[in-house]
Amino acid sequence: MINLKEILETFTKENQQEFILYLEKKNKRKDAKNIQLVRLLLSDNFSSTEISQKLYGKQNKVALHALRKRLFKSLIDFTANLSMREENSIDIQLIKYILSARNFLKKGQIKIGYQILDKTENIANEHQLYTILNEIYHTKIEYAHLNKTLNFNNLISTFNDNQKQLIIEDNINIACAKIRISLAEYQQKKSKEDIKTLIENVLKEQNIIISDSLSFKSLYQIIQITSISSAQKFDYWNIEKFLVDTYAIIKHHTSKDKQLYYHIEVLYLIANVLFRSKKFTESKKYLALMYFYMNEKKQKYYSDFAPNYHLLLSLNYNYHNQQEKAIELLEPYLTKKNVDLVSQLDILLSLIVYYYQNESLEKAKNLLATFYHTDNWYIDKAGIVWTIKKNLIEILLHIDLGNIDLVDSRLISFKRNYFKHLSEINQERVISYLKLIEIYYKKPEIATTIEFYNRVEKSFNWINRNNEDIFLMSFYAWLKAKMTKQNIYFVTLNLINN
Incomplete structure (x- = not known):
């Protein structure tokens, strides 16, 4: 049985309230018990027997089961709508275009449908979104018999080329999954297998060659997984050359301006590895590049990356005998709102270390006192x-x-x-x-x-x-x-x- 309480508890308080309002609008009958069930699930750990008693005044397993099924369906619809509303990525916009085009094609509006698909195809090509392109070509092929102006042979050729790129991306996903599984086994079984060698072997197994034919996102995934492997063994120095060499391919990539988000991510990963290896000058060089691209496209991604950028820059300052600059850079975050939780926690812990090293023990203690959640909560977040x-610093x-x-x-x-x-x-x-x-x-x-x-x-x-x-x-x-x-x-x- 799906745990509805667990699903509801993943919502913020605002989303929980919004879901109740969603149910109120959806309910056609005044005696619908779905809202009561939501409140009971959120209020306490009631058993099914207790819930049935509170809802129906007696045991009614059949009615409760049916009510739970309807509530689950409403939860799926609500979360899907919520995701569509909050997700403003190109992918979601293009999916909407495809749905719109298919609607016109079903109604016989062939010219309009294909015009929308053509526009969608152009945008998807710019961003190398091969899965989206696959849906576009699938739709074009499905309605090809109704479009007399369509060059069918060219369409099939383009479709096949896209399939090859899609297979490459799928192979990269498989490779990343294999590497993550191996990392988990390394932790559990104390495997002595060299992680770097493992990554090279997995990439070879999946026929992945690092070149400028890969999409920017794919190259980012490879760099990310390599960085994760070093985090397991604290041997960041071991992947420096690989990261820098891979970036040499990425920086000339034809899609670097279209996939700006991943470009910034890659620069951050390289800067972080160089910092962990104590190469502060080189780290700051990549941070300067990161800052440059954060300001591109009218600072589209500036706020997403600013906390991590400032944190890594401050760490470089702190360990390069510029502690005052490090503290000045992070202290404004003590009062900043709408900062990503993980970034905020990293910033606070770094500030505690700076205060501690600076012998400002009371400041460090007061800031540490703001960590009032349980360890399990912090492990989860x-x-x-x-x-x-955090616990070692506290001791x-x-x-x-x-x-x-x-x-x-x-x-x-x-x-x-x-x-x-x-x-x-x-x-x-x-x-x-x-x-x-x-x-x-x-x-x-x-x-x-x-x-x-x-x-x-x-x-x-x-x-x-x-x-x-x-x-x-x-x-x-x-x-x-x-x-x-x-x-x-x-x-x-x-x-x-x-």
Whole structure:
């Protein structure tokens, strides 16, 4: 049975109210019980027996089942209409054109129908929307016998060419799905398979060759999946060349102006990888390109990308000894509205780190206090990696603030909730790190001893500074600052830049 309560709870409060108004307009009978059912589902976890009793004053499984089916159909209609209304993409507009053309063709208005299809085809070609083009050609072929001016052979040739492009896009989707499945298996089974090699093999299996014959969207998908693979192992340095070389193909692509959104996404991904590899100058070069394209087409996508652009630029500033600029860039977001939730959470957590490194502990504590949701809520919204970082920062901050009771409870909670997951994804060094933190917390005077230094050295498999992830180095900097009795920000910059 489909869980109607789960569907309703995915709506915002405004959408829930809008759905009730939608039902009120739709209801032809005054005694319809669909609105009552919605309110019961949203108000509490009532069982089917309890709901039946409240709606009918008795048990009536047949009537309740029928009511649930009708409500589900209304939910589907409402969500479809909502998506169509909120989605202003070219794809949706062209689908509307195709439906309109088919309507005219069914009524015998062949000339008008084909004129609409021709216009739709031109726009779809500009944006390389092969699935939409397939629908256009399918419709043209279906009504070809009624159009005496149509060159049927040319139409079939164009249709076949489009089919080839459609197959390439399908192969890329399959490849991305295979890679994502492999990444999940890597996490679950501690697979030692090299992710980069896996990506190359999957692309070869699907006969995908990176060239300017691919659409901009397809190239973006390949870059994105490669970036995700590095996030699993924190080896961003390993994909730098691949990303830069791939962008060399993308930047000359014939559709780069038509697929501006994906172009900006690609620039952001490259800038982020370069930042994580501590190549700040190169990262800022791609951010400058990103900013340029954000301002194209009358800033069509500026507001979509501004939070992530400002965040990544501020991170480059912060780790390149320009912390004041980093803070100034992000503080306006403390009062900004209508910012994407994930971007907002990333910005707030980064500001907490900046304040902490700046020894503004009260500011960091007050901002951290705004994270009042449960860990499960943050995992759902921002992901488990973000939630683990948030919890680690919280533990370190409470140690420095001397909040002993809070430190104890946070340590116990972290071990219970995340040690198993960290082991499953081959991140035992985070577990080792927390154990060292706990040793220091319980006996801070040990931090400057040779014994503790040797323990730290043995706890990690150290890798080349150039290859280590910048955020992992930042956490280690806190520990080293305790060992050397130096300022955290100074130690962080020293570790990263020397």
